[in-house]
Amino acid sequence: LLKREEKIKFDFAARADSVYEPKRTKEWNVERLKMWHYCALAGADRIFIGVESGSNQQLKRYGKGTTSEQNIIALRLVSALGINLRIGFIMFDQLMKGLDNLKENLDFLERTDALMKPIDIGDMTYEELYDKLLNDKEFIEKHKTGKPVYTIVSYMLASMEILMNTPYSRMVQLTERKEEVNLIMNDGKPDMNMGRYATSFVDKTNGNLSEACQMWIDSNFGVMYTIKSLHKVANPREKKKLYSYMETHREISHFLLKYLVYNLSPDKESQIILSDFLRMHSMEHILDNSKINVGDGSKENILNVMTNWQLIMEKLLRDVEADLNKGIITDSEDHRLHNTLKRWFSDMGSWSLINAYELN
Numbered sequence: 001l002l003k004r005e006e007k008i009k010f011d012f013a014a015r016a017d018s019v020y021e022p023k024r025t026k027e028w029n030v031e032r033l034k035m036w037h038y039c040a041l042a043g044a045d046r047i048f049i050g051v052e053s054g055s056n057q058q059l060k061r062y063g064k065g066t067t068s069e070q071n072i073i074a075l076r077l078v079s080a081l082g083i084n085l086r087i088g089f090i091m092f093d094q095l096m097k098g099l100d101n102l103k104e105n106l107d108f109l110e111r112t113d114a115l116m117k118p119i120d121i122g123d124m125t126y127e128e129l130y131d132k133l134l135n136d137k138e139f140i141e142k143h144k145t146g147k148p149v150y151t152i153v154s155y156m157l158a159s160m161e162i163l164m165n166t167p168y169s170r171m172v173q174l175t176e177r178k179e180e181v182n183l184i185m186n187d188g189k190p191d192m193n194m195g196r197y198a199t200s201f202v203d204k205t206n207g208n209l210s211e212a213c214q215m216w217i218d219s220n221f222g223v224m225y226t227i228k229s230l231h232k233v234a235n236p237r238e239k240k241k242l243y244s245y246m247e248t249h250r251e252i253s254h255f256l257l258k259y260l261v262y263n264l265s266p267d268k269e270s271q272i273i274l275s276d277f278l279r280m281h282s283m284e285h286i287l288d289n290s291k292i293n294v295g296d297g298s299k300e301n302i303l304n305v306m307t308n309w310q311l312i313m314e315k316l317l318r319d320v321e322a323d324l325n326k327g328i329i330t331d332s333e334d335h336r337l338h339n340t341l342k343r344w345f346s347d348m349g350s351w352s353l354i355n356a357y358e359l360n
Helices: 027-043 056-062 068-080 100-109 126-135 136-141 167-179 205-233 236-264 268-280 284-288 301-325 336-347
Strands: 010-014 044-052 083-090
Touching: 010 100, 027 044, 027 068, 027 126, 044 056, 044 068, 056 136, 056 167, 068 100, 083 268, 100 126, 100 205, 100 268, 205 236, 236 268, 236 284, 236 301, 268 336, 284 301, 301 336
Parallel strands: 010 044, 044 083
Antiparallel strands: none
16 A cells, blocks of 8 residues: 555554554564554544543453553553544443442543544654553653543444344353342343343443433434534535534533532532533532432432533533534535434423433
């Protein structure tokens, strides 16, 4: 590809341990960094990495064979080469207990030392670059973008889909026997159209959070997918604007979960971060809303909190609507964005799942 006169762009999908594997030698990892750099020079425009979690307990259940810190370093190495990144992330899984895994995921997604500005290698050797990206805190601080990891998550707040004949499905079946609980619905029969089981959560509160977050995803799906589709064919100026909407939506979704977790197990540090976020969106009053019952993990309380939080999403979409009316962004010929925005505003405060079965 490097030798071809005609240059192309292409995407990759990879595992984190295809980028960085601490169990292998330094020589192997340096050679792998060199390989990814050659891919970048040959036209690699984007890499999708299946990170899946920032919790080591979850990563073990998922059978990823990676750690949270390993994932951070993998993202750092690839982004430093100037390759765009997207990551897969599974926030909820049916066997999680308590809120610790969620807190670990939130902390991971807020880290700003993973995404680097493109670094000109220049006279540096690959080994020198590798060492600096792993161990030189001053170098990392100087070259980081400052953007948190959640800005590159393809689908925020997703839950595990338990596919047939997978190690995770066998883990669920083992948990059913050990703890004498029924987790797999429909008498253990899978949905043959999708090859997956409808499954409840071991922890009821996590099940309620997962279901609420899926409702949040479903409520925003039409308008955000339309924005994503328009982004693919937009001119550079509009592309930048459309992408800013997607980033803001990810940020709002991230802090929605933080808000929910904070109200189930409040701590001062989370309150400070949430206050800063709400101040930025001129929504400081939300933290004092009387509908919130601290420590109450019921569906009713979670949905009340989510309806309250939806005011921030409305503010974003009103800005999108204004930009559309001013001609700052261009709609599709069938007015898809206008129509999905109209539908979103009319459905505001109404929560339901697109899929027929409930998650818990």
